Amino acid sequence: MAVSEAPKQADLDRCVHCGLCLNSCPTYRELGLEMDSPRGRIYQMVQVSTGKAEITESYQHHIDLCLACRACETACPSGVQYGRLVEAARAHIEQNIERPWYENMLRQFIFGHLLQTPWMLKLAGYGLYGFQASGLQKLVRSSGILNHLGKLGEMEALSPGAEPPYFFNEIGKVFPAEGERKYRVAFLGGCIANVSFARLNEATVRVLQKNGCEVIVPAGQGCCGALHVHSGLKDMARELARKNIDAVPSGSFDAIITNAAGCGSTLKEYDELLEHDAAYFDKAKAFIAKMKDITEFLAGLELNPNMGELKATVTYQDSCHLAHGQKIRTAPRKLINAVPGLTFKEMPLSDLCCGSAGIYNVMQPEMAGKLLENKMEYVNGTNADWIITANPGCMIQLQAGAEKYGSRQPVYHVVEVLDQAYRRFDLPK
Ligand code: SF4
Ligand code: SF4
Incomplete structure (x- = not known):
């Protein structure tokens, strides 16, 4: 019999309902409703996992409306690991409900095939690129037709761009360190990011090279499984975790790097995912011991100071899975402050979710939209020319926010800012 995915009683018991x-x-x-608070959701989980309540549509609704942003984990004095609880609650729901056949097919296609198959992602990317480059996307967006297409319209507005040539072409390659080799690191490019953030991935490799790293992009790597975990599909995520662990022999590297905070949280929790897998648990422990977010890794080095000046006022949005999931807040700020010429302005509540949360903005557009509108008020209050963050998903959401509620400020990943500064230094004087 399959192991129950329900939240563990010991994890639930940590909550003392202090609020x-x-x-x-x-x-x-936003809502002021106890049922949509961390404490209220934990109460509902307890009722369901002890059999006092059924998995109802209402339960699913309150669990689905959670962003899994883990801000409650940061605030909790009792050490409740809420991320683990909500992931388990979603997997438990998935284990126990029947979805309509068409929904099952769609989920199977997206999670079981599309995200895991490079040629499918490339094909989707070329389709998207054709739509954008032909001018059709501009036409559709300006026609107002998207306002009448409901969820499909929301999805289009939040669809990432496609950036050929795709980073999939770099998988299996080795990039030498610039100057003396000080570190040997593995870089995980992600899945969708290899199509939609190919330039960010290239910038990440360049910045690592500039900092004395030989960068290996190991063959055999793939999707980390974060989107699967957030959607309750833990078995699929476990398969992906095993694949990545096999592809990246942790003993051969000083660090394993990701530039996506959302992926990093899941990659650093492979041991929890594989806790019942005797063959992989120790390997997962060794893997996560080397796993680093790019900002965490770079901030721990003596950073190469050969940067050109960038003149801009900037603000930083904490990615939830970096600030709350991985407890990394000072590293990105330290890197931004190391770039000559930048003026850094903190926004209020920089660690409050922007509404991106994986595919939350697509699944819960109303709540995601409200959060984004609030976020852009804080951003606009800083008068920043650029918005900086540390996760591709947040970049897409903030780009949509800058377009709709801002002044079309560019949105950059921390690493892209460093890359610009290094490239400026290298320009002929
Ligand atoms: S702060 Fe922690 S212990 Fe208190 S209600 Fe929230 S989750 Fe429970
Ligand atoms: S994870 Fe975020 S949205 Fe969910 S209960 Fe905690 S703070 Fe609220």
Whole structure:
């Protein structure tokens, strides 16, 4: 019999119902409803996992409306690991409900095939690129037709761009360190990011090279499984975790690097995912011991100071899975402050979710839209020329926000800012 995915009683028991997490929760702040607060959701999980309540549509709704942003984890004085709880609750729902056949087919296609198959992602990327480059996307967006297409319209507005040539071409390659080799690191390019953030991935490799790293992009790597975990599909995520662990022999590297905070959180929790897998648990432990977010890794080095000046006022949006999931806040700020010429302005509540949360903005557009509107008010209050963040998903959401509620400020990943500064230094004087 399959192991129950329900949240563990010991994890649920940590909550003492004090309510200190409530005001840090974006959905509670918006709705003011106990059932949409961390404490209320934990209460519902307890009822369901002890068999006192059924998995109802209402339960699913409150669990689905959670962003899994983990801000409540940061606020909780009792050490409740809420991310683990909500992931388990979703997997438990998935284990126990029947979805309509068409929904099953769509989920199977997206999670079981598309995200895991490079040629499918490339094909989708070329289709998207054709749509954008032909001018059709501009036409559709300006026609107003998207306002009448409901969820499909929301999805189009939030669809990432496609950036050929795709980073899939770089998988299996080795990039030498610039100057003396100090470190040997593995870089994980992700799945969709290899199509939609190919330039960001290239910038990441260049910045690592500039900092004395030989960068290996190991063959056999693939999707990390974060989107699967957030959608309750833990078995698929486990398969992906095993694949990545096999592809990246951790003993051969000083660090394993990702530039996606959302992926990093899941990659650093492969041991939890594989806790019942005797063959992989120790390998997962060795893997996560080397796993680093790019900002965490770079901030721990003596950073190559050969940067040109960039003149801009900038603000930083904490990615939830970096600030709350991985507890990394100072590293990105340290890197931004190391770039000559930048003026850094903190926005209020920089660690409150922007509404991106993986595919949350597509699945829960109304709540995601409200959070984004609030976020852009804080951003605009800083008068920043650029918005900087540390996760591709947040970049897409903030780009949509800058377009709709801002002044079309460019949105950059921390690494792209460093890359610009290094490239400026290298320009002929
Ligand atoms: S999750 Fe933590 S902060 Fe929130 S009610 Fe429970 S114990 Fe209190
Ligand atoms: S993860 Fe985020 S949205 Fe979910 S309960 Fe915690 S603070 Fe609220």
